[in-house]
Amino acid sequence: MTLDWTHAAPSMLAAFLASLVEFVEAMTIVLAVGAVRGWRGALGGTGLALLVLLGLVMAFGPALAEIPQDWVQLGVGTLLLLFGMRWLRKAILRSAGILPLHDESAAYANEIGAQRRRGGIGRGWDAVAVATSFKITMLEGIEVVFIVIAVGAAAPGLLLPAAIGALAALLLVIALGLALHRPVATIPENTLKFVVGILLSAFGTFWVGEGMRLHWPGADLSLLALNAGFLAAAFLAAKLSRRV
């Protein structure tokens, strides 16, 4: 099977960057849970959630192939637009100083405090540690599952590159967690969200157009123009927001 890199590369990149942001946020909480309540429960809850998420990708990804492609492109494109433009708007407002930046160190300190206040750490499997790690990994991971399925299901052969992108992000975050034993506070999270928001908005617009059977000038290359267009719109929005 030949891979269309015009779509595969942005799919992989979008899945990688979005997953990186989500997994870093999940790792912050898992590290705090592990440091206070023990690693057995923290890693057990995380592993369980990752299995459920993998099951969701394997169930819903191929199932979408049974639906007519126009419908999938229209539906997935619409959801990608809603999701991507929400991320992009938030990143714009954070870059303009309207919303506060996400602070991993503060989130870690808050979670350490919350876990200590709960007390009652027993031997063996700690139910609070399992539940907290499971919940945060599911909450952040469900967005990763959506992105992988959405950018992977709109055209044949894209699910694998998107899944590889997400898996690479997961492995990178695990490696960073093992090496640092503290939250990754230096990652430029808002810049990543800005870039992912642009990529997903461009993808969403393109797939909606394909679903409506519009003829994009330059065919697949119009994806590049859409990315440039959303980048320009985002810069304009940030500039206007700063002036207010």
Add this chain to the structure above:
Amino acid sequence: MRWLAAIGRELLGMFVDDGRDSVAILGWLAAMWLLSRQNLPSPLVPALLFAGLACILVESAARRARKGRAR
């Protein structure tokens, strides 16, 4: 049932932040779908599709900025 409602809220929250934006995006897509059924010149509807979405993004950010930093 509370956990089911919580999951529903989380899923909805993935796509809807500002209800007005979501309605504007869905309305614009519906309008473009109707236009795509007409025999308009080829690049017009794709260009309108993007331009409308870009305007919604810029207006939404500027509107939120005007509300200030308090929220």
